[in-house]
Amino acid sequence: MKKIHLLILFAFLVIGQSCTDSKQNYTSVYWPKESVETKPGSRWWWMGSAVDEANLTKNLEAYSEAGIGTMEITPIYGVQGNDDNEVDFLSDRWMELYNHTQSEAKRLGMVIDMNTGTGWPFGGPDVSTDDAACKLIVQRYNVTGGEIFNRDITVDDEKQKSLAKLVRVMAFSDAGEKKNLTKMLVNDRLEWKAPDGNWELIALFEGRTRQQVKRAAPGGEGNVLNHFSKDAVARYLNKFTEAFENSGVPVPHNFFNDSYEVYGADWTPGLLEAFEENYNYNLEDYLPEFLSEERNDTTMRVIADYRELLSDLLLKNFTNQWTEWAHESGSKTRNQAHGSPGNLIDIYAAVDVPECEGFGLSDFHINGLRHDSLTRHNDSDFSMLKYASSAAHISGKPYTSSETFTWLTEHFRTSFSQCKPDLDLMFVSGVNRVYFHGTTYSPAEAEWPGWKFYASVDMSPTNPLWRDAAPFFKYISRSQSFLQMGKPDNDFLVYLPVYDMWNDQDGRLLMFDIHKMKERAPEFIKVVSEISHAGYDVDYTSDSFISSSKVENGEIVTAGGARYKALIVPGVNKIRTENLNRLKMMAEKGAQIIFMDHYPTDVPGFSVLEERRETLKNTLAALPETDFSETLVKPVGEGKIITGSDFKTTLATTGVKAEQFKVKNGLHYIRRSNKDGYHYFISALKSDDTDAWIPLAKSARSVVFFDPMTGKIGKAAVKTKDGETLVRIQLKSGQSVILKTFTDKDVDVDVWPYINEEGKPFVLKNNWQLSFTKSIPAIADTFQLPSLIPWTQLDVPEAKINRGTAAYFISFSFNKSEFSDWILDLGDVRETARIIVNGKEVQTLWAVPYRTFVGEYLKDGLNTIKIEVTGLPANRIAQLDREGVKWRKFKEINLVDLNYKRTGYGNWETVPAGLNSEVKLIPVK
Numbered sequence: 001m002k003k004i005h006l007l008i009l010f011a012f013l014v015i016g017q018s019c020t021d022s023k024q025n026y027t028s029v030y031w032p033k034e035s036v037e038t039k040p041g042s043r044w045w046w047m048g049s050a051v052d053e054a055n056l057t058k059n060l061e062a063y064s065e066a067g068i069g070t071m072e073i074t075p076i077y078g079v080q081g082n083d084d085n086e087v088d089f090l091s092d093r094w095m096e097l098y099n100h101t102q103s104e105a106k107r108l109g110m111v112i113d114m115n116t117g118t119g120w121p122f123g124g125p126d127v128s129t130d131d132a133a134c135k136l137i138v139q140r141y142n143v144t145g146g147e148i149f150n151r152d153i154t155v156d157d158e159k160q161k162s163l164a165k166l167v168r169v170m171a172f173s174d175a176g177e178k179k180n181l182t183k184m185l186v187n188d189r190l191e192w193k194a195p196d197g198n199w200e201l202i203a204l205f206e207g208r209t210r211q212q213v214k215r216a217a218p219g220g221e222g223n224v225l226n227h228f229s230k231d232a233v234a235r236y237l238n239k240f241t242e243a244f245e246n247s248g249v250p251v252p253h254n255f256f257n258d259s260y261e262v263y264g265a266d267w268t269p270g271l272l273e274a275f276e277e278n279y280n281y282n283l284e285d286y287l288p289e290f291l292s293e294e295r296n297d298t299t300m301r302v303i304a305d306y307r308e309l310l311s312d313l314l315l316k317n318f319t320n321q322w323t324e325w326a327h328e329s330g331s332k333t334r335n336q337a338h339g340s341p342g343n344l345i346d347i348y349a350a351v352d353v354p355e356c357e358g359f360g361l362s363d364f365h366i367n368g369l370r371h372d373s374l375t376r377h378n379d380s381d382f383s384m385l386k387y388a389s390s391a392a393h394i395s396g397k398p399y400t401s402s403e404t405f406t407w408l409t410e411h412f413r414t415s416f417s418q419c420k421p422d423l424d425l426m427f428v429s430g431v432n433r434v435y436f437h438g439t440t441y442s443p444a445e446a447e448w449p450g451w452k453f454y455a456s457v458d459m460s461p462t463n464p465l466w467r468d469a470a471p472f473f474k475y476i477s478r479s480q481s482f483l484q485m486g487k488p489d490n491d492f493l494v495y496l497p498v499y500d501m502w503n504d505q506d507g508r509l510l511m512f513d514i515h516k517m518k519e520r521a522p523e524f525i526k527v528v529s530e531i532s533h534a535g536y537d538v539d540y541t542s543d544s545f546i547s548s549s550k551v552e553n554g555e556i557v558t559a560g561g562a563r564y565k566a567l568i569v570p571g572v573n574k575i576r577t578e579n580l581n582r583l584k585m586m587a588e589k590g591a592q593i594i595f596m597d598h599y600p601t602d603v604p605g606f607s608v609l610e611e612r613r614e615t616l617k618n619t620l621a622a623l624p625e626t627d628f629s630e631t632l633v634k635p636v637g638e639g640k641i642i643t644g645s646d647f648k649t650t651l652a653t654t655g656v657k658a659e660q661f662k663v664k665n666g667l668h669y670i671r672r673s674n675k676d677g678y679h680y681f682i683s684a685l686k687s688d689d690t691d692a693w694i695p696l697a698k699s700a701r702s703v704v705f706f707d708p709m710t711g712k713i714g715k716a717a718v719k720t721k722d723g724e725t726l727v728r729i730q731l732k733s734g735q736s737v738i739l740k741t742f743t744d745k746d747v748d749v750d751v752w753p754y755i756n757e758e759g760k761p762f763v764l765k766n767n768w769q770l771s772f773t774k775s776i777p778a779i780a781d782t783f784q785l786p787s788l789i790p791w792t793q794l795d796v797p798e799a800k801i802n803r804g805t806a807a808y809f810i811s812f813s814f815n816k817s818e819f820s821d822w823i824l825d826l827g828d829v830r831e832t833a834r835i836i837v838n839g840k841e842v843q844t845l846w847a848v849p850y851r852t853f854v855g856e857y858l859k860d861g862l863n864t865i866k867i868e869v870t871g872l873p874a875n876r877i878a879q880l881d882r883e884g885v886k887w888r889k890f891k892e893i894n895l896v897d898l899n900y901k902r903t904g905y906g907n908w909e910t911v912p913a914g915l916n917s918e919v920k921l922i923p924v925k
Contacts, residue, residue: 039069043438048078048086067473072113075217088219095247114252118220131232132223133265137205145196228268260340301606311342348391356388367733374410389430390539396560401433424683432483468832486674499574499604535658566592575600588637657697677741700741714752759923775804790914801879819923821855827917871913881906
């Protein structure tokens with residue numbers, strides 16, 4: 001009897017375990033939780049800091065209601081005639097207003113960031129001449145042997161007379177002799193008898209750039225800071241410490257620093273001493289080479305050392321110190337490293353939130369996306385945007401932010417639909433924390449268009465498109481909820497050949513600004529593109545991060561915990577021997593190290609050159625012999641050294657499966673890992689549609705699609721072929737989707753609705769009516785339309801010069817028939833469209849393709865469709881210019897065009913607004 005009981009108990013346990021296992025095959029599927037961090041942020045221009053409590057509350061409530069989560073306060077110049085209302089930066093009153101802003105943001109579930117200054121770059125009235133940005137001034141004198149040189153050595157530039165300080169006087173003969181004459185100076189006067197030969201005297205002065213803070217707000221005007229000076233930076237930050245401690249108000253969520261735009265700042269006090277300490281030779285002994293415009297080997301090496309020193313000073317004395325100060329204050333730092341004369345990877349990685357910048361409009365030839373002749377080409381390509389995200393990934397920082405939509409088109413002409421492709425480009429580049437550029441505080445009493453910043457994109461309630469901004473912002477929040485989830489999962493690290501850049505580029509001061517990266521790093525950009533087109537994604541790394549990385553189970557693990565299958569050295573010429581040794585050691589411990597085109601050929605810099613070259617030669621001799629004309633894999637210890645010249649072939653030998661999204665289908669993507677498997681953000685940044693079975697590099701038992709436009713979720717069609725997981729992906733040109741894989745679970749969720757268009761479209765072409773829900777100037781009539789046209793084609797003068805929203809209405813008899821669903825396709829929309837079918841709101845469309853499912857809202861018999869279309873403000877602003885209305889009332893730079901030239905808009909032709917093509921119902925199964 002006992003045996004029977006035991007058998008029954010055993011059977012019960014087995015059945016119970018079986019049921020448990022069965023349940024484990026299923027999981028609930030849901031969107032990641034949205035938060036203040038997943039919502040978009042925006043730079044918030046405070047013009048003249050002429051803000052007040054009532055309008056601050058009104059502005060913040062509007063931003064919050066639309067879906068913005070973070071506002072970054074950046075005070076700038078003011079409004080003409082409004083001087084009495086301006087508030088000095090960091091004054092007691094300013095801190096009161098800031099405190100009110102913080103309180104209201106907290107009430108609304110928002111957070112506040114703040115520029116550590118006004119305008120840009122850092123600087124202001126407290127920055128003394130001694131702490132101001134420095135520049136090197138050089139004066140030369142010729143002396144013949146036997147001649148007595150007896151004169152004052154003072155700076156010739158009248159503007160530098162009271163600023164410049166003489167730091168060195170060196171003499172160089174035509175025979176190669178060099179003499180330091182600095183100690184012979186008495187009150188800046190030199191008396192010196194030249195020895196035999198012809199001599200050149202070179203005097204070095206520490207001058208000042210005289211740059212003032214750009215777009216400064218009241219109380220923020222003054223010298224730009226010397227970012228290379230530890231003491232100057234400390235003194236600058238101290239005024240913020242005092243302001244917050246004295247007022248007792250909370251520090252911002254993040255302190256922010258804009259792109260490094262310190263022009264001509266190529267020097268700092270103590271540079272010569274720091275140079276000798278770092279490189280064990282005196283820069284002043286090589287001034288002829290350092291100052292030469294001819295690029296011989298010595299000149300290039302000395303300048304490379306100088307450039308590296310500036311990078312180190314910027315990192316240690318500014319970036320690190322600023323971040324440590326913010327942490328001590330209880331805040332964090334958000335920083336744009338681009339534009340600086342530094343190693344972008346290390347400087348980006350030193351802050352809490354690295355931030356890249358989009359500048360201009362990309363043309364992906366997306367089908368149906370309107371083109372505007374008044375646009376600026378985007379200088380921030382995929383390779384440029386990845387500097388910030390790479391630094392975030394390898395340093396373990398959860399967020400990569402972006403200054404988003406800077407100068408896409410001319411003022412008042414940018415649509416949300418135009419924004420989406422460049423937004424998606426940022427997402428696939430690793431951005432997961434979007435900040436608009438930007439939103440201007442505007443008081444309720446300001447007449448339209450309100451207060452405006454001079455850069456073109458206007459994410460503010462005075463923009464007519466703001467009526468439909470919430471769905472756009474929701475798209476961002478949904479996307480970022482996934483892009484912030486889990487961990488980055490890029491395949492490889494690629495070494496940034498910064499020493500080649502420092503060595504090879506002309507001139508002395510080398511700034512890595514986004515507008516010139518095609519000149520600064522053309523070969524590296526090509527490398528990144530080739531790797532991407534081979535089906536892999538990478539993060540960039542630097543010498544310091546290589547030295548701090550380790551090898552675990554054949555993978556390279558960075559100091560921030562990111563894991564990579566291999567490290568690529570892309571045709572590098574200059575490399576430090578200790579770095580090459582480190583790469584060899586990593587291979588010996590099990591890593592895969594890939595050298596493309598050739599092994600490094602030389603060491604960088606000038607100090608003890610021959611000794612370092614000999615050491616490098618010995619290290620190179622210890623690497624496997626190879627022929628780079630073909631792909632070869634050579635075992636080294638527990639790992640491998642792989643060499644080749646073709647990225648696709650060479651990278652395939654690592655055993656890492658290539659993703660086929662871009663390779664075969666031209667889709668852009670980024671992949672991250674999560675507890676269930678992996679998730680991808682995929683965007684069709686191309687002209688054609690996609691409907692294909694695409695193999696995934698990561699195997700999966702099931703796959704779920706998440707539509708960031710609508711919030712809908714569905715189980716994807718999946719099949720297995722030759723051991724690979726294939727998923728059917730169907731995207732229109734310009735569309736995007738999030739794909740989540742489940743490695744071991746077969747999820748229980750409704751199937752994804754793949755679209756199979758069948759039957760003849762039902763064209764809605766008769767009996768349309770048009771009326772305006774809002775129009776300035778007002779248009780009260782209702783118009784019968786024989787065919788659909790933009791409202792700007794109505795025979796009504798006001799329709800060509802108005803701003804507002806028009807409702808297109810149609811009633812029609814209809815038979816749903818046997819089709820499972822219907823798609824409403826609006827075609828060409830200018831610019832956003834709210835769709836109401838039979839009195840029920842369906843969706844707001846703001847980007848191509850302007851189409852949505854409406855089958856569940858339709859019925860047999862009589863149906864009605866209303867489409868509320870909101871247009872751009874371009875026509876209205878152009879009319880104000882033609883009428884001579886003075887709406888440009890801002891100080892300093894006052895609404896310039898894309899080329900920063902003063903302009904008017906009165907010559908603009910009418911921009912279409914409304915429905916610009918036929919509307920149809922498409923039957924689908």
